[in-house]
Amino acid sequence: MISRQRGWIGLVVILLALLIVAVLAQTALKRYGMLGDERTVSKTAGPRGVGPTTPVGIDATGAPPAPGNAVERARGLESSLQQQTQKMGEQIDSQAK
Numbered sequence: 001m002i003s004r005q006r007g008w009i010g011l012v013v014i015l016l017a018l019l020i021v022a023v024l025a026q027t028a029l030k031r032y033g034m035l036g037d038e039r040t041v042s043k044t045a046g047p048r049g050v051g052p053t054t055p056v057g058i059d060a061t062g063a064p065p066a067p068g069n070a071v072e073r074a075r076g077l078e079s080s081l082q083q084q085t086q087k088m089g090e091q092i093d094s095q096a097k
Contacts, residue, residue, distance in 0.1 A: 029035035
């Protein structure tokens with residue numbers, strides 16, 4: 001009779017341990033702010049969904065739009081880094097003299 005009960009006792013112990021780990025994980029996530037209470041989220045969160053439905057006008061005085069192609073953006077970044085490197089090299093050379 002006892003040999004048949006060992007399987008059930010082991011299963012109950014494993015389930016109890018799993019329950020304890022789940023409760024500890026939940027409290028840890030709440031403490032770190034990764035798992036919030038639904039009531040506090042709904043009170044503090046802003047409006048959800050799509051923003052204003054009116055179209056936004058184009059601002060001609062602002063910076064030009066970034067190129068949509070990733071290769072063009074990478075080339076632009078590379079050229080700006082090269083310019084900065086040249087300027088820093090000139091500054092270092094002038095200070096060394």
